[in-house]
Amino acid sequence: MSLIKLEDLTKIYPPYYKALHKISLEIQKNAFLLITGPTGAGKTTLLKLIYAQEKPTEGELYWEGVPYSELRYKDIIGIRKNIGIVFQDHKLFSELSLYENLEIALALARKKVKKIKFFIYEWLERFNLAHKAKKKVKELSGGEQQKLGILRAIIKDPSILILDEPTGNLDPFSIGEVIDLLIALHKEGKTILLSTHDPTIIAKRPGQIIMLNRGELVKDVDIYW
Numbered sequence: 001m002s003l004i005k006l007e008d009l010t011k012i013y014p015p016y017y018k019a020l021h022k023i024s025l026e027i028q029k030n031a032f033l034l035i036t037g038p039t040g041a042g043k044t045t046l047l048k049l050i051y052a053q054e055k056p057t058e059g060e061l062y063w064e065g066v067p068y069s070e071l072r073y074k075d076i077i078g079i080r081k082n083i084g085i086v087f088q089d090h091k092l093f094s095e096l097s098l099y100e101n102l103e104i105a106l107a108l109a110r111k112k113v114k115k116i117k118f119f120i121y122e123w124l125e126r127f128n129l130a131h132k133a134k135k136k137v138k139e140l141s142g143g144e145q146q147k148l149g150i151l152r153a154i155i156k157d158p159s160i161l162i163l164d165e166p167t168g169n170l171d172p173f174s175i176g177e178v179i180d181l182l183i184a185l186h187k188e189g190k191t192i193l194l195s196t197h198d199p200t201i202i203a204k205r206p207g208q209i210i211m212l213n214r215g216e217l218v219k220d221v222d223i224y225w
């Protein structure tokens with residue numbers, strides 16, 4: 001059974017803007033799915049529907065076979081515990097340090113960690129940010145903030161990572177670093193859903209690539225490339 005199934009999903013924003021039109025897709029556990037397509041194509045909307053942040057106008061989503069429309073609030077909270085999400089505008093606490101942002105992420109996820117300082121520094125090291133641990137987020141470059149946004153999503157150890165354009169502000173070197181990290185996390189068993197325009201990431205082909213255009217799933221790019 002697929003982890004997440006989308007069936008004929010249509011999303012219309014008021015008054016009548018069709019952001020997605022009859023999208024059907026199955027996402028398996030441990031998939032690495034790249035969602036690409038031009039700006040305004042519906043990529044963010046698709047990820048919001050999967051995260052249950054928006055509801056479809058028509059169609060249905062299934063989580064391990066259970067329709068989203070039958071999920072109660074507490075079930076949705078349960079699902080979200082398994083998901084680490086990286087927003088386009090990363091939503092970090094800019095007056096707090098990198099270390100404090102990660103500490104808060106762990107506390108909010110109610111993740112108990114022995115030797116928390118060591119744990120956080122190990123992750124910062126893996127992202128090449130340990131030397132900046134005590135700096136305030138507002139003192140970081142845009143790219144460093146994006147890396148921290150990804151790290152904050154990963155540190156609570158979710159089984160699924162949803163990343164919406166996570167490399168928008170990054171230089172080519174940092175994009176390479178981030179994609180290699182995501183590939184490593186995928187090998188460790190994570191399911192990764194990533195929306196991107198970035199040619200470097202698409203060229204790496206870490207998994208299945210789908211393309212949206214004006215809300216339509218125009219092609220499974222895997223078939224053509």
Ligand SMILES: Nc1ncnc2c1ncn2[C@@H]1O[C@H](COP(=O)(O)OP(=O)(O)OP(=O)(O)O)[C@@H](O)[C@H]1O
Binds near residue numbers: 014018040043
């Ligand atoms: N809350 C909303 N209300 C009305 N229209 C919306 C809303 N959110 C998105 N849209 C519209 O739906 C369409 C799809 O938006 P979406 O953000 O999903 O695209 P995208 O592919 O992620 O674009 P980008 O690559 O620029 O982030 C756009 O035309 C957008 O203006």
